[in-house]
Amino acid sequence: MRSWRFLLSRRWLGFLLVVVLLAYACWWLGTWQFHRLAERKQSNAVIRTNEARDPAPVGDVLAPGRAVGPDQEWRLVKATGTYDTADTVVVRYRTRDGDSGIDVVVPLVTGDGTALLVDRGWMASQNQGAAASDLPAPPTGRVTVTGWVRVNATDGTDVTDHSTRAISSAAIAPTLEHPVYGGFIDLKAEDPAPATALLPVELPELDNGPHFFYGLQWWFFGVLAVFGFLYLMYDEWRAAQRDEPTVREEVLEERKRKRAAKSAHKQAVRAAYERERAKERTGR
Known part of the structure; x- marks a missing residue:
């Protein structure tokens, strides 16, 4: 074997x-x-x-300059203040169902002067953005908002001409005159309601995905x-x-045959030589 x-x-x-x-x-x-x-x-x-909990005062969850903790995202918070429409920030390249559009972020200046960035929702638009005059106006005067806390984005957050590609309070804060709460919120409701509402932000899917x-x-x-x-x-x-010879065995067998043929040839030559010598002796 x-x-x-x-x-x-x-x-x-x-x-x-x-x-x-x-x-x-x-x-x-x-x-x-x-x-x-x-x-x-x-x-x-x-x-x-977090989605099942009652809305908490914004000051109990967020603080100026403090990052949102991983256990705080999507927590419902409530805040009251006045929208600062002059510092509205347009978030470009926000598609929904294949349509291009933008998100509209408006700072809500609360009673203590701290601004809360509110993503008021999505509207269809060219990806480059929209003029301020094209944006639906938020409610004027004193407004109470409820929304989900979100973590700052880390890429594409540069703000140019009140426009950005991703929302970050750390990037938007230097453009405002007020201190700004860390993170931002996705709007759920406004009181009073606006004349023209934007499409609300889509909540995350809570399935396990394809990882398993x-x-x-x-x-x-x-x-x-x-x-x-x-x-x-x-x-x-x-x-x-297997019983059949392998390639190496075939080579060895071929060599054996050649050696046998060569030996047989030598023997035949030798036998012929001996016969000739025998004839010579007989002839003498």
């Missing part, structure tokens, strides 16, 4: 290294997806809890790579055990 020595060949050692690296990569990617699933579940639990199936998929690929290697290894070992 042949041994497994072929596994020590350079070809099989290289093959084994590739399979080990591939299996490790699939295991790591699957684990990463399951970690993302755990984070998604934790985030969804926080959102469900992606994780299983990556692990399946890793197991498939290992079993594929084992099958090919067994197949080569089995081929060596």
